[in-house]
Amino acid sequence: MVFSSAVMVAQEMQMPPIPVDPAVRIGKLDNGLTYYIRHNEYPEHVANFYIAQRVGSINEDDSQRGLAHFLEHMAFNGSEHFKGNGIIEFTRSLGVEFGSDLNAYTSIDQTVYRVCDVPTKRATALDSCLLILKDWSNGLLLDPEEIDKERDVVHNEWRLGEGPGMRMYQRALPKMYPGSKYGERLPIGLMSVIDSFKPQTLRAYYQKWYRPDNQAIIVVGDIDVDHMEAKIKELFGPIKVDPNAAKVIPEPVPDTKEAIYISEKDKEMQMSEVSIVMKHDATKPEDKGTMSYLIEDYVKSVISRMFNQRLQEMTQEESCPFFQASADDGQYILSRTKDCFALEGYPKDGKDLETLKTLYVEARRAREFGFTASEYERAKADYLSSLEKQYTNRDKRKNAEFGNAYRDHYLNNEPIPPLDVLFQTMQMLAPNIPVEAINQALPELISVTDSNLVVMEFAQEKEGKTYVTEKDMAAAIAAARAEKIEAYVDNVKNEPLVDVTTIKAGKILSETENTTFGYKELKLSNGATAILKKTDFKDDEVQMQAYSMGGKSIFGAADYTNLKVFDQVIGMSGLGNFSSNELQKALAGKEVNADATMGNTRQYVTAHSTPKDLETMFQMQYLYFTAINKDEKQFQNLLTALEMGLKNKSLNPEAVFSDSLATTLYAHNPRFTQIDVKDLKDINYDRILEMAKDRYKNAGQFTFIFCGNFDEQAIRPLIEQYVASLPSTGAQPEDFNETLTLAKGEVVNNFTVKTESPKAIAFETWYADMPYTLENTVKLDAVGQILSMIYLKTIREDESAAYSCGAAGGFNVSTRQPKAMLQAYCPMNPDKQEIAIRLLHEGIANMQKSVDADQLNKVKEYMLKQIDVNAKQNHFWINTITTWKDFGIDSYTDYKKTVEALTVDSVRDFLNELLKSGNHIEVIMLPETK
Numbered sequence: 013m014v015f016s017s018a019v020m021v022a023q024e025m026q027m028p029p030i031p032v033d034p035a036v037r038i039g040k041l042d043n044g045l046t047y048y049i050r051h052n053e054y055p056e057h058v059a060n061f062y063i064a065q066r067v068g069s070i071n072e073d074d075s076q077r078g079l080a081h082f083l084e085h086m087a088f089n090g091s092e093h094f095k096g097n098g099i100i101e102f103t104r105s106l107g108v109e110f111g112s113d114l115n116a117y118t119s120i121d122q123t124v125y126r127v128c129d130v131p132t133k134r135a136t137a138l139d140s141c142l143l144i145l146k147d148w149s150n151g152l153l154l155d156p157e158e159i160d161k162e163r164d165v166v167h168n169e170w171r172l173g174e175g176p177g178m179r180m181y182q183r184a185l186p187k188m189y190p191g192s193k194y195g196e197r198l199p200i201g202l203m204s205v206i207d208s209f210k211p212q213t214l215r216a217y218y219q220k221w222y223r224p225d226n227q228a229i230i231v232v233g234d235i236d237v238d239h240m241e242a243k244i245k246e247l248f249g250p251i252k253v254d255p256n257a258a259k260v261i262p263e264p265v266p267d268t269k270e271a272i273y274i275s276e277k278d279k280e281m282q283m284s285e286v287s288i289v290m291k292h293d294a295t296k297p298e299d300k301g302t303m304s305y306l307i308e309d310y311v312k313s314v315i316s317r318m319f320n321q322r323l324q325e326m327t328q329e330e331s332c333p334f335f336q337a338s339a340d341d342g343q344y345i346l347s348r349t350k351d352c353f354a355l356e357g358y359p360k361d362g363k364d365l366e367t368l369k370t371l372y373v374e375a376r377r378a379r380e381f382g383f384t385a386s387e388y389e390r391a392k393a394d395y396l397s398s399l400e401k402q403y404t405n406r407d408k409r410k411n412a413e414f415g416n417a418y419r420d421h422y423l424n425n426e427p428i429p430p431l432d433v434l435f436q437t438m439q440m441l442a443p444n445i446p447v448e449a450i451n452q453a454l455p456e457l458i459s460v461t462d463s464n465l466v467v468m469e470f471a472q473e474k475e476g477k478t479y480v481t482e483k484d485m486a487a488a489i490a491a492a493r494a495e496k497i498e499a500y501v502d503n504v505k506n507e508p509l510v511d512v513t514t515i516k517a518g519k520i521l522s523e524t525e526n527t528t529f530g531y532k533e534l535k536l537s538n539g540a541t542a543i544l545k546k547t548d549f550k551d552d553e554v555q556m557q558a559y560s561m562g563g564k565s566i567f568g569a570a571d572y573t574n575l576k577v578f579d580q581v582i583g584m585s586g587l588g589n590f591s592s593n594e595l596q597k598a599l600a601g602k603e604v605n606a607d608a609t610m611g612n613t614r615q616y617v618t619a620h621s622t623p624k625d626l627e628t629m630f631q632m633q634y635l636y637f638t639a640i641n642k643d644e645k646q647f648q649n650l651l652t653a654l655e656m657g658l659k660n661k662s663l664n665p666e667a668v669f670s671d672s673l674a675t676t677l678y679a680h681n682p683r684f685t686q687i688d689v690k691d692l693k694d695i696n697y698d699r700i701l702e703m704a705k706d707r708y709k710n711a712g713q714f715t716f717i718f719c720g721n722f723d724e725q726a727i728r729p730l731i732e733q734y735v736a737s738l739p740s741t742g743a744q745p746e747d748f749n750e751t752l753t754l755a756k757g758e759v760v761n762n763f764t765v766k767t768e769s770p771k772a773i774a775f776e777t778w779y780a781d782m783p784y785t786l787e788n789t790v791k792l793d794a795v796g797q798i799l800s801m802i803y804l805k806t807i808r809e810d811e812s813a814a815y816s817c818g819a820a821g822g823f824n825v826s827t828r829q830p831k832a833m834l835q836a837y838c839p840m841n842p843d844k845q846e847i848a849i850r851l852l853h854e855g856i857a858n859m860q861k862s863v864d865a866d867q868l869n870k871v872k873e874y875m876l877k878q879i880d881v882n883a884k885q886n887h888f889w890i891n892t893i894t895t896w897k898d899f900g901i902d903s904y905t906d907y908k909k910t911v912e913a914l915t916v917d918s919v920r921d922f923l924n925e926l927l928k929s930g931n932h933i934e935v936i937m938l939p940e941t942k
């Protein structure tokens with residue numbers, strides 16, 4: 013859609029077309045294949061490869077429901093140049109991990125495959141990646157035996173996705189899309205088709221739709237553009253397209269005259285959800301070429317921001333019928349050809365209809381009275397500052413950011429302008445679009461008639477409960493239309509966040525340099541330590557972490573519940589003289605955030621900002637130490653939200669499992685069990701504020717690490733003003749108390765639950781006391797990764813006993829005696845749970861005997877590649893410096909040497925050393941059978 017009001021502004025200004033970034037080479041072969049190639053050196057020495065197809069489940073015929081997605085699975089099970097699992101094996105040998113770097117997705121109207129973070133040091137490896145794309149495009153073998161093996165994998169994926177939301181959604185979809193294929197084409201499809209289709213039916217879909225004229229090849233990274241272009245022409249040029257091939261035709265969504273009311277219920281639903289949807293036409297791809305499309309996007313974005321701020325403010329009133337709600341304009345669920353303005357809310361108990369009515373009234377209030385000038389100023393400032401943040405970092409955009417943008421350009425004609433043009437254009441345009449123009453656009457998004465209106469309720473099904481009927485919903489909307497309404501009043505606090513005149517700045521007393529990690533260490537007059545590591549990884553980012561010892565371990569049994577909600581309660585509190593809501597308004601136009609949180613053995617203040625908003629970040633950090641503001645209204649709303657979320661927890665099998673897991677793993681220690689609805693009465697806001705005061709009263713024992721793109725000279729006065737000035741008791745730094753309790757020896761917790769669709773999950777933990785060293789950390793990580801490979805191969809690929817499964821190793825250091833922990837997670841196919849559990853046990857037992865050299869080499873390749881990627885991230889350095897300061901371990905300098913030194917014997921011996929302790933905790937949940 014194009015707004016009449018926005019167009020008016022646009023025409024006055026004579027909107028030019030949106031230019032395409034000249035840094036990307038775009039071309040089209042005679043057979044219709046489109047390609048995008050861009051050289052990008054951030055990060056260096058890696059590249060991403062994609063093939064995007066403009067077809068998905070909407071292109072299936074009735075006998076093919078689910079096959080677009082099934083085909084995506086077959087892309088990893090044999091092709092012309094890569095037999096069997098050859099693609100997975102080959103890319104792994106390059107250090108590319110299946111699942112994260114090598115993956116694909118199928119949606120209703122697109123199917124996209126990718127190979128990411130491929131090391132570029134070997135040119136032949138890059139050519140092979142193009143060959144993989146070529147095989148995907150037209151060289152899949154679709155071997156009947158492999159197809160039969162994959163049926164169960166897809167069936168398991170379906171089972172994993174099954175839940176109350178999915179069941180209701182599947183029933184509601186045909187009603188949401190009357191007269192449209194969208195109502196019957198969820199990508200997961202029908203299991204009746206998956207279990208029994210003939211290979212020929214899959215082949216027919218593949219041949220009909222996977223063609224160069226429906227495909228784009230995208231290559232971004234540290235590559236030679238000319239060479240890639242020549243290779244693409246050579247590989248893809250000869251593919252022929254039948255001139256009579258079927259065309260991809262956009263599936264329309266017919267307008268509806270009458271309102272559609274949908275009421276669904278499910279026994280496992282934990283709380284109700286209501287939504288009001290107002291459909292309107294989507295902007296056609298061909299209308300996205302000029303600057304007026306940018307304006308349209310801007311207008312929608314500021315409207316959503318303003319609307320959401322109002323909804324958020326409403327939740328603070330006790331009389332508000334919902335505890336959370338949101339509004340947005342965008343795609344109507346699945347369909348690219350239809351957009352909508354949608355309001356969604358989570359009602360308090362029994363307030364479903366009242367929530368519907370209130371949301372509709374709010375939509376009317378916006379439509380009839382518009383937004384105020386002060387609301388708009390904030391939304392505009394937020395929009396421009398987030399754009400400026402992107403612009404500041406324009407030279408350090410990641411390959412994936414470009415890859416996704418080119419995909420959307422190919423599939424939807426979304427613009428890809430150079431960032432400087434976009435930034436300068438919007439900086440010029442936005443101030444010229446007055447709030448009146450925004451308000452004029454509102455009636456085009458928010459309609460007050462029955463046409464194209466969809467109202468839905470997804471409720472919990474329970475014996476003895478009465479349900480909202482479609483008639484009730486219609487009555488609520490009618491009442492909302494009849495209600496007399498008034499304009500919104502915007503209350504803002506016009507005072508600075510911190511009164512700087514009341515702060516007595518401290519001093520930097522001394523300064524030393526650490527050349528190993530490249531940081532400067534400052535001693536401050538209040539005893540605190542500040543560490544400065546200047547980096548240029550991201551031009552728009554400064555990160556901070558302040559921490560000291562103690563944390564939750566300082567508090568005893570009386571505070572267990574308070575500890576479990578500490579982070580949430582402090583997070584929703586205000587700062588200084590500002591309530592949470594006032595604070596949010598005061599931070600408009602700033603890219604900054606700060607939090608105070610408590611770990612088991614440490615307390616933290618973490619923050620991040622752009623270089624521009626650095627002082628605000630310091631002020632927020634200062635206030636967390638000195639003036640957390642009690643916000644009773646927010647607290648009451650948090651309690652409601654917690655109650656709504658927890659009281660039906662037992663209906664959710666995954667939640668039941670994670671409760672049992674925590675209880676078993678931590679040996680029934682109530683300190684580590686998960687919060688339950690019956691605990692809520694023990695939460696005491698005043699006590700939590702007292703606990704925060706206690707943890708943050710002595711800034712002198714804190715270490716503040718600053719990492720990112722700050723000005724070395726400008727940050728020092730800020731540190732003296734806002735860090736060296738913080739109160740300090742002069743007491744010696746605290747230590748933590750030993751609280752960690754893990755179950756010992758062989759512990760098995762095997763239990764069943766009754767669920768709507770059968771779910772089975774297994775979780776294994778092996779652990780031992782081991783010295784926390786770089787060498788052990790590297791070995792533990794490698795053991796976890798190899799075990800993951802073994803499980804994927806045996807449990808998922810060979811036996812189809814699970815859709816996903818994996819293992820990981822890491823140290824738990826929240827205790828004086830660090831624990832090496834190895835864990836595996838496996839949501840199983842209930843019919844094959846015995847096989848899955850046997851393979852979980854066999855996998856580790858076999859690894860105890862010998863480690864596969866090929867698997868170890870693949871893991872080493874991955875680790876060597878990944879460390880370079882990680883070392884370009886600020887948070888990696890904050891962790892590395894923290895590990896150095898706390899444990900005296902240099903986890904970086906010799907990392908690669910340590911990885912290279914791994915051998916099949918050293919990894920096997922390490923695993924045996926770990927297992928010698930005999931600590932093995934197994935938690936298994938199975939469905940109750942009748």
Ligand SMILES: [Zn+2]
Nearest residue numbers: 081085166169
């Ligand atoms: Zn899948």
